[in-house]
Amino acid sequence: MAVTLADVAARAGVSAATVSRVLNGNYPVAGSTKTRVLAAVEELEYVVNGPASALAAATSDLVGVLVNDIADPFFGQLAGAVQSQMGPGTPGGGPRMAIVCNTGGSRERELTYLTLLQRQRAAAVILTGGAIEDPEHIEALSARLRRLEAAGTRIVLCGRPPLPDAEAPAITFDNRGGAQRLTEHMLSLGHRAIGYIAGPAARTTTRHRLEGHRAALAAAGLGGGADRLTVHGGAYDRAAGYEGTLALLDREPGLTAVLAANDTVALGACAALRDRGLRIPDDVSVAGFDDLPFAVDTTPALTTVRVPLTDAGAHAGRLALSPDAPAEGVVTYPTTLMPRASTAPPPPEKP
Amino acid sequence: MAVTLADVAARAGVSAATVSRVLNGNYPVAGSTKTRVLAAVEELEYVVNGPASALAAATSDLVGVLVNDIADPFFGQLAGAVQSQMGPGTPGGGPRMAIVCNTGGSRERELTYLTLLQRQRAAAVILTGGAIEDPEHIEALSARLRRLEAAGTRIVLCGRPPLPDAEAPAITFDNRGGAQRLTEHMLSLGHRAIGYIAGPAARTTTRHRLEGHRAALAAAGLGGGADRLTVHGGAYDRAAGYEGTLALLDREPGLTAVLAANDTVALGACAALRDRGLRIPDDVSVAGFDDLPFAVDTTPALTTVRVPLTDAGAHAGRLALSPDAPAEGVVTYPTTLMPRASTAPPPPEKP
DNA sequence: CTGTTAGCGCTTTCAG
DNA sequence: CTGAAAGCGCTAACAG
Numbered sequence: 133m134a135v136t137l138a139d140v141a142a143r144a145g146v147s148a149a150t151v152s153r154v155l156n157g158n159y160p161v162a163g164s165t166k167t168r169v170l171a172a173v174e175e176l177e178y179v180v181n182g183p184a185s186a187l188a189a190a191t192s193d194l195v196g197v198l199v200n201d202i203a204d205p206f207f208g209q210l211a212g213a214v215q216s217q218m219g220p221g222t223p224g225g226g227p228r229m230a231i232v233c234n235t236g237g238s239r240e241r242e243l244t245y246l247t248l249l250q251r252q253r254a255a256a257v258i259l260t261g262g263a264i265e266d267p268e269h270i271e272a273l274s275a276r277l278r279r280l281e282a283a284g285t286r287i288v289l290c291g292r293p294p295l296p297d298a299e300a301p302a303i304t305f306d307n308r309g310g311a312q313r314l315t316e317h318m319l320s321l322g323h324r325a326i327g328y329i330a331g332p333a334a335r336t337t338t339r340h341r342l343e344g345h346r347a348a349l350a351a352a353g354l355g356g357g358a359d360r361l362t363v364h365g366g367a368y369d370r371a372a373g374y375e376g377t378l379a380l381l382d383r384e385p386g387l388t389a390v391l392a393a394n395d396t397v398a399l400g401a402c403a404a405l406r407d408r409g410l411r412i413p414d415d416v417s418v419a420g421f422d423d424l425p426f427a428v429d430t431t432p433a434l435t436t437v438r439v440p441l442t443d444a445g446a447h448a449g450r451l452a453l454s455p456d457a458p459a460e461g462v463v464t465y466p467t468t469l470m471p472r473a474s475t476a477p478p479p480p481e482k483p
Numbered sequence: 484m485a486v487t488l489a490d491v492a493a494r495a496g497v498s499a500a501t502v503s504r505v506l507n508g509n510y511p512v513a514g515s516t517k518t519r520v521l522a523a524v525e526e527l528e529y530v531v532n533g534p535a536s537a538l539a540a541a542t543s544d545l546v547g548v549l550v551n552d553i554a555d556p557f558f559g560q561l562a563g564a565v566q567s568q569m570g571p572g573t574p575g576g577g578p579r580m581a582i583v584c585n586t587g588g589s590r591e592r593e594l595t596y597l598t599l600l601q602r603q604r605a606a607a608v609i610l611t612g613g614a615i616e617d618p619e620h621i622e623a624l625s626a627r628l629r630r631l632e633a634a635g636t637r638i639v640l641c642g643r644p645p646l647p648d649a650e651a652p653a654i655t656f657d658n659r660g661g662a663q664r665l666t667e668h669m670l671s672l673g674h675r676a677i678g679y680i681a682g683p684a685a686r687t688t689t690r691h692r693l694e695g696h697r698a699a700l701a702a703a704g705l706g707g708g709a710d711r712l713t714v715h716g717g718a719y720d721r722a723a724g725y726e727g728t729l730a731l732l733d734r735e736p737g738l739t740a741v742l743a744a745n746d747t748v749a750l751g752a753c754a755a756l757r758d759r760g761l762r763i764p765d766d767v768s769v770a771g772f773d774d775l776p777f778a779v780d781t782t783p784a785l786t787t788v789r790v791p792l793t794d795a796g797a798h799a800g801r802l803a804l805s806p807d808a809p810a811e812g813v814v815t816y817p818t819t820l821m822p823r824a825s826t827a828p829p830p831p832e833k834p
Numbered sequence: 835c836t837g838t839t840a841g842c843g844c845t846t847t848c849a850g
Numbered sequence: 851c852t853g854a855a856a857g858c859g860c861t862a863a864c865a866g
Contacts, residue, residue, distance in 0.1 A: 134634055136843055147853045152845060162851060177630065182603040183543060184843035186534035187858050194582075194603075202566065202583070203559040212554040215585045219592070229599055231545075232553070232583040234566045241570070248580055252533040252545075279528065283485055370780060399780040406782075429721060429750040431757070431782035487859055498837045503861060513835060535859035538842050 135176045144172035193228045196249040196257040202234040205424050210260050213445025239269045246276040256286040256452035262337030263292040274298050290448035301451050302462045303444050310437035310467030311344025319352050322477045323389040328362040329376035331393035373400025388478035395420035395427045413476035432473035440465050486527045495523035544579045547600040547608040553585040556775050561611050564796025590620045597627040607637040607803035613688030614643040625649050641799035652802050653813045654795050661788035661818030662695025670703050673828045674740040679713040680727035682744035724751025739829035746771035746778045764827035783824030791816045
C-alpha cells in the first residue's frame with residue numbers, strides 16, 4: 133500500500149539498512165550513496181512509518197505535555213513555549229511532536245493520560261501547572277511516573293514542586309515571593325482590609341500564593357483575623373472572582389482591596405465590584421497574578437505579578453529533550469510585581 | 484525489559500491472541516478467560532505497546548489538531564472542545580489522543596506537521612482556524628492532505644472552508660454574516676466614519692469578515708471610500724489593534740467607531756483610543772469578534788460577535804472519530820451579534 | 835471460543 | 851562503508 137523503506141532501497145539500489153542509516157544520520161554512509169537514497173526518497177514521496185521505527189528502536193519522538201486547562205492562556209503560553217523547542221533543528225536531534233493533554237484538573241484524567249503516554253512510549257512527559265496536594269493522589273501519580281521513568285521516559289515538572297519519590301527535574305515559580313511582594317505593595321499603599329480570593333483548594337499554586345500573602349500580613353502585624361477575609365474559589369475562572377468578591381463584600385463592607393488568585397479571577401472580581409457600584413481603584417483596589425497578555429489592557433490596567441511562562445516553558449522543553457540534561461534538581465524562576473492602575477491608596481475613611 | 488503481551492498470556496495461561504482479543508474487545512471471549520486475563524494485566528501492570536499495535540493494525544489512536552496559535556484562547560477553546568471528544572468512552576471506540584500542533588501561522592510548519600502526522604499514521608487530522616489563501620500553498624496543502632487521506636487518515640476542517648481537491652468535511656463559521664450584522668448594528672447606531680482593522684492578509688477569516696463589513700457598508704450606500712478606513716493588522720494580536728487604531732485616527736480624525744478583526748485586536752484598539760484621550764463609547768465605539776471569555780469583562784464590556792467555538796470543536800472531534808461520519812460536506816455554524824456597552828451612538832457633531 | 839502462524843516496517847548487530 | 855538476518859510487540863487470518 134504505502135511506500136516503504138524497502139521500496140526506497142530497491143529504487144536506490146541499496147539495502148534497507150543503508151536507507152535507514154541515511155535517514156537517521158547516525159552512521160557513516162558514503163556521500164554518493166546518500167545522494168542516491170535521498171533522491172529515491174524524494175521521488176517516491178516516502179514518509180517514515182513512525183510506529184514501525186518506534187517499535188524497532190524502542191523509543192518514540194512523542195513528548196506529552198499535561199495541562200490543567202488548555203483554554204486558559206496561562207497554559208496556552210506554557211504549551212506554546214514547550215512546542216517552540218520541538219521543531220526540526222532542536223536539542224536531542226530529530227523533530228519531536230508535543231502531545232498536549234488537557235486534564236481539566238481531574239486527578240483521574242491526569243493518571244489516564246499518563247498511562248496513554250506510557251503506551252505511546254513517549255520520549256518525555258512534562259507536567260505543568262499547580263499540582264494536587266492530596267497524599268493519595270500524589271502516591272498514585274508518583275507510582276505512574278516511576279513506571280514511566282523505568283520505561284525510559286524523561287519526566288519534567290514545570291510550575292509545580294518536585295515529587296517525593298520520582299526523580300525528575302522541576303521548574304518552579306516563586307509564587308510565594310510574588311504574592312508576598314504584592315501584599316506588601318497593598319499594605320504600603322495603606323490598605324488594611326484586604327480580601328483574598330484563593331484558587332482551588334489542595335493545589336500547590338493556591339497554597340504558595342496564599343502563604344506569601346499571609347506572610348506579608350503577619351509581618352505587618354495583621355496576621356490575626358486574616359482568614360476571615362480569604363475565600364476559596366472553586367476554579368481559576370471569572371465566576372470564582374465574581375462570587376468571591378460578593379462574598380467578601382458581604383463579610384466586610386469596609387473592604388478596600390481584593391487580591392485574586394490569578395488574572396482571570398481578578399476580571400471577575402472587577403465585574404462584581406462594578407456591579408456593586410464600586411469604582412476601581414478609587415473605592416476598591418484589585419490585583420491579579422500571572423500577568424497574562426490581557427492584564428495590561430483591562431480598565432484600569434491590572435496590577436499583577438508577572439510569571440515568566442515563556443521562559444519556563446521553553447526551559448522545560450529543553451530539559452525534556454536534551455539527553456544530557458540533569459535528571460533532577462529544582463530551578464526557580466523569579467516573579468515580578470507589576471504595579472498598574474488598578475491599585476491605589478484606599479479612599480479616606482468615611483466620617 | 485517492559486512486560487509484554489506474551490508475559491500476560493503466560494501468566495493467564497492463554498495465548499497472546501486471546502489477550503489481544505480481551506484487550507481490544509472486538510472478538511468474543513469467554514467470561515472466565517477474560518477475568519483471568521484482566522487479572523494478569525492488573526498484576527503485571529501491563530501497558531499496551533502503542534507503536535507495536537499501530538504497526539500491526541496499521542492504524543493509530545493519534546489525532547492531530549493543527550492550530551495557528553496555541554496561546555490564543557480562540558484556539559485553546561477549540562482544541563479543548565476537540566479533546567473533550569477523545570477520552571475513553573467516546574465515538575469510534577478506544578481512547579484517542581489529540582496531538583495539538585502549533586503552526587504559528589507559518590505555511591512551512593503547517594506542511595511539516597502534516598508530514599509528521601502522516602509519519603505517525605494519525606487516525607485523523609483536524610485543521611482549525613482561517614486558512615491561507617495563497618494558491619501555491621493551497622496546492623501544497625491539498626497534495627499533503629490527499630496523501631494523508633490515501634494513507635487512511637481522516638481529514639476534518641474546522642473554521643475554514645473546504646479545499647478544492649481534498650475530500651474532507653468542513654465546519655465553518657458564518658463570519659461574513661456576523662461581520663455584516665455587526666456593521667449594520669454600527670450603522671443603525673448612526674455611525675458613518677467606521678474604521679476597520681482587518682486580520683492578517685491572505686486568510687480566509689480575514690477576507691470573510693471584511694466582505695461582510697463591506698457588504699453592509701455597500702447596502703447603506705457607503706461603499707465608496709470604505710477602503711480608506713480599512714487597515715490590515717499583521718496578526719491577530721493586541722499590537723495590530725493598537726497601531727491600526729492610531730493609523731486610522733491619523734487618517735480620519737472624525738472616526739466614531741472601530742471594528743476589530745477579533746477581540747484581542749479590539750483590546751489593543753481600546754488601549755490606543757484611551758492613550759489618545761478618547762472615551763469609549765462616548766467618543767468612539769469599539770467592537771471585536773469571537774466573544775472570547777474576557778470580552779464581557781472589559782470596561783466597557785465589548786460588543787462582539789459570538790462564534791460557537793466549543794460546539795464546533797466538539798463537532799469536529801466527532802467527525803474525526805466516527806467511522807461512519809460523512810466524508811464530505813460543509814456545516815456552517817451561525818454567529819451571533821452580542822451588543823454590549825462598548826458601542827453607542829456617535830457623539831453629536833462638533834459645531 | 836481459542837491457539838497457531840505469519841507478518842506489519844523498521845533498526846540493529848554481525849559479517850564482510 | 852554496506853548487506854543479510856534477526857527480531858521489536860502486536861494483530862489478524864486461519865484452523866481447530
